[in-house]
Amino acid sequence: MIIRDATHQDWPEIYPFYSAVMAEGRTYPFPEGQTLEEARPWWMEQAPGTTVVAVGDGAIVGSAKMGPNRPGRGSHVATASFLVDPGHQGRGIGRALGRHVLDWCRAEGFHGIQFNAVVESNHRAVHLWRSLGFDVIGTVPEAFEHPDEGLVGLHIMYQRLK
């Protein structure tokens, strides 16, 4: 598996699993039911951010987007989001994308990286980010409407990078 910068042409291959993950409704407070064109700006980042894809066996199996979490006087802290094709989970793709994002953030000179909304019942993600050095620095109670579990919290996770 390799991780490379996403191109405009990759989006139609990302979109099916983007849509599948959003339709599941378990991991992201994103809009559901977006068309290919509606969803594009929600995932395909503009500079100074960027979007990458994980490619294995010739197919895109995951993607991450990253960039400054805020403009101006907050732009030294990064943020990122991650998608793994549900048909390819459990193979370390999320972890590889996570490591790639941390390397990118360090190379770009960010002081830290913040995740704004990690669903607290998404134990796989919370465990992964903790194992890569993130801490939960706060939890917004009942901020996510989970299809099975009802209202669950959204963690803010953070890692200092320098």
Added chain:
Amino acid sequence: MIIRDATHQDWPEIYPFYSAVMAEGRTYPFPEGQTLEEARPWWMEQAPGTTVVAVGDGAIVGSAKMGPNRPGRGSHVATASFLVDPGHQGRGIGRALGRHVLDWCRAEGFHGIQFNAVVESNHRAVHLWRSLGFDVIGTVPEAFEHPDEGLVGLHIMYQRLK
């Protein structure tokens, strides 16, 4: 002083103090140096959000914007931002706008309201929001570059509404 919905025509009267507050660089991780038209979408909210103005002695002396903090499965938690004309501070305008926003959020049925980035050295704001019922639920360390104090934290503040 009255608080009313902002109209498109109000923006040129809000923009001067919006620009002044951003140029001071002490309270918001927003872009600086925006033109009238660049800044407009950063403050003038679209439905389901809204922007209001505080009017006293025939002049706009403050403004607030409010709406869902996240789309989709996070849209039951609100957020808001506030501006008071620096020439009119200390007169209770921020407090009146805060109460107005809380009333609006309750009327719209939001479950809670979250501030994503309150500069921790902005003691006046932190005190005001605490006095209106908000708690600090986490602080992103060194996430704001203050012009005098260097890197200071950004508080996430929250209040349950039902």
